[in-house]
Amino acid sequence: MLGVLGLCAIAASSEGKLIRGLLASAFGLMLAFVGYDNVGGEVRFTLGIDYLWDGVPLVPALIGLFAIAQILSLCLAGGSITENPAAVRVNRVGEGIAAVFKNLPTVLRGSAIGAVIGSVPGVGGTVAAFLAYSTTVHLSDEPETFGKGNVKGVIAPEAANNAREGGALIPTLAFGIPGSAEMAVFLGLLVLHGLQPGPSLLINHLDVIASLLLSIALASVIASIICLALARRLALITLVDVNWLVPVILAVSTVGAYALRSNLYDAFVAVIFGFVGYLMIHFDYPRLPLVIALFLGEVVEVNFRQTMMIANGDWTIFFTRELSLTLFVLIVLSLSVPFVRHVRQMRRARAEPRS
Amino acid sequence: MNRSRAKQFLPSFVLAVVAAAYVWIAYDYELGSRSLPWIAGVLAIVLVLIDVAVKGADSLSRVPGEGSADTGRQTAEVDEGSRPMPSARQELAAFAWIGAFLPLVVVLGFYGAIPLYGFCYLRLYAGKGGLVSAATAVGLVVCLYLVFEVFMGYGIFGGLLGGDSF
Numbered sequence: 001m002l003g004v005l006g007l008c009a010i011a012a013s014s015e016g017k018l019i020r021g022l023l024a025s026a027f028g029l030m031l032a033f034v035g036y037d038n039v040g041g042e043v044r045f046t047l048g049i050d051y052l053w054d055g056v057p058l059v060p061a062l063i064g065l066f067a068i069a070q071i072l073s074l075c076l077a078g079g080s081i082t083e084n085p086a087a088v089r090v091n092r093v094g095e096g097i098a099a100v101f102k103n104l105p106t107v108l109r110g111s112a113i114g115a116v117i118g119s120v121p122g123v124g125g126t127v128a129a130f131l132a133y134s135t136t137v138h139l140s141d142e143p144e145t146f147g148k149g150n151v152k153g154v155i156a157p158e159a160a161n162n163a164r165e166g167g168a169l170i171p172t173l174a175f176g177i178p179g180s181a182e183m184a185v186f187l188g189l190l191v192l193h194g195l196q197p198g199p200s201l202l203i204n205h206l207d208v209i210a211s212l213l214l215s216i217a218l219a220s221v222i223a224s225i226i227c228l229a230l231a232r233r234l235a236l237i238t239l240v241d242v243n244w245l246v247p248v249i250l251a252v253s254t255v256g257a258y259a260l261r262s263n264l265y266d267a268f269v270a271v272i273f274g275f276v277g278y279l280m281i282h283f284d285y286p287r288l289p290l291v292i293a294l295f296l297g298e299v300v301e302v303n304f305r306q307t308m309m310i311a312n313g314d315w316t317i318f319f320t321r322e323l324s325l326t327l328f329v330l331i332v333l334s335l336s337v338p339f340v341r342h343v344r345q346m347r348r349a350r351a352e353p354r355s
Numbered sequence: 356m357n358r359s360r361a362k363q364f365l366p367s368f369v370l371a372v373v374a375a376a377y378v379w380i381a382y383d384y385e386l387g388s389r390s391l392p393w394i395a396g397v398l399a400i401v402l403v404l405i406d407v408a409v410k411g412a413d414s415l416s417r418v419p420g421e422g423s424a425d426t427g428r429q430t431a432e433v434d435e436g437s438r439p440m441p442s443a444r445q446e447l448a449a450f451a452w453i454g455a456f457l458p459l460v461v462v463l464g465f466y467g468a469i470p471l472y473g474f475c476y477l478r479l480y481a482g483k484g485g486l487v488s489a490a491t492a493v494g495l496v497v498c499l500y501l502v503f504e505v506f507m508g509y510g511i512f513g514g515l516l517g518g519d520s521f
Contacts, residue, residue, distance in 0.1 A: 026399035033392040040388040075449045076441040243481030247473040259509040283366045
């Protein structure tokens with residue numbers, strides 16, 4: 001239910017493209033179901049291609065949909081990303097830092113969402129950032145400004161993104177259940193150092209917990225300083241003729257896609273998804289819901305089928321338990337927000353000529 | 356139905372066909388394995404139909420010659436500013452240029468394909484100078500070698516000519 005909520009919220013936050021966002025989510029889910037069925041053991045939708053037994057790989061798909069699709073756009077557009085050197089000057093850094101403190105409710109909301117979602121094993125942090133973003137868009141009086149320079153659209157997901165690591169520590173340290181791949185590695189390191197995750201760790205080794213929390217906080221600050229130092233130079237890339245960038249990005253993207261699993265088919269997947277991504281840009285379909293659905297599909301299916309087994313195939317379990325009913329209500333609310341917003345805009349438009 | 360309207364509905368048609376084929380294939384699997392794929396496929400078909408209905412209503416409400424509702428949005432998505440939309444021929448050429456990289460990689464490996472492709476792209480497609488194109492292509496492959504092989508220790512595909520298989 002949490003996965004479906006994430007998908008609906010992300011689709012709903014695609015300004016003016018709810019149907020297309022949901023459509024992209026549906027296709028993302030369809031792609032996520034390709035390969036070996038972890039519950040039933042059946043191989044599905046592979047079209048006889050052995051490579052697809054493991055499913056559609058997420059990272060090459062992500063590289064294709066965003067990096068390669070973008071270089072296709074650049075390749076066709078020519079020129080430079082921006083023609084105006086004044087537009088790429090990294091200035092008003094202080095204003096940006098001040099904006100964080102001016103928008104403390106957004107920071108706190110994003111952090112809370114990040115911590116809560118991050119603490120759910122399996123679903124983890126990828127959803128957190130997007131859920132924080134969509135919540136901020138929904139609650140804003142100016143949703144049309146998001147994606148066009150509204151700083152809250154950056155603050156909310158980044159706050160969630162940073163908070164999710166803290167949230168993911170809860171099941172990892174308290175129960176020994178890693179919420180993500182990073183936490184699984186972290187868990188292994190704890191065991192390697194003779195620390196057994198579980199309630200006893202929280203009671204007997206509070207010093208370790210405190211240093212962990214401080215490390216996470218400190219790492220965020222140091223990373224911010226490094227990024228600020230590099231930002232001015234990196235911004236100059238937008239002035240370079242895009243034709244110089246195309247072979248560079250293509251080479252880095254395909255080598256990156258290949259290097260992850262040393263599988264050349266991953267580079268093919270990246271390029272195929274690059275073409276798909278370009279067509280999605282061209283025909284005005286949002287790409288993000290597809291990626292999130294691709295990521296969440298397996299989690300959603302495994303949990304759905306486990307739930308159905310527990311409930312002996314009784315669908316009403318999704319509406320009779322308090323938590324699942326709450327999530328269902330949130331799904332309905334997230335889908336109704338665009339309609340409510342549309343009605344409000346219509347009313348405002350009618351009221352303006354009168355005034 | 357004129358050509359622009361046909362183009363407007365083409366993606367919906369393709370998506371509907373893909374989703375229908377997906378649902379049809381899903382019927383071959385056991386009930387447990389097909390339940391969610393079937394739901395996702397049917398949902399996709401329903402959403403495509405709604406999208407078509409919305410587009411249809413939108414296009415009917417417009418005066419012929421005024422342009423489709425999508426045109427403005429496409430321009431805004433692909434390029435900021437007032438750059439014109441590329442023609443289908445230009446798009447196919449770009450697809451071919453990007454797609455041509457992979458056969459080169461298969462044959463020559465990344466370290467052979469990257470300088471060759473980089474040079475050809477910059478010289479032939481972008482019309483840059485020969486020397487600067489060659490320098491960029493070689494510089495790029497050296498950087499990638501340092502990052503992936505030396506610093507990160509990844510073994511990069513050497514190509515069929517280099518004796519690697521995939």
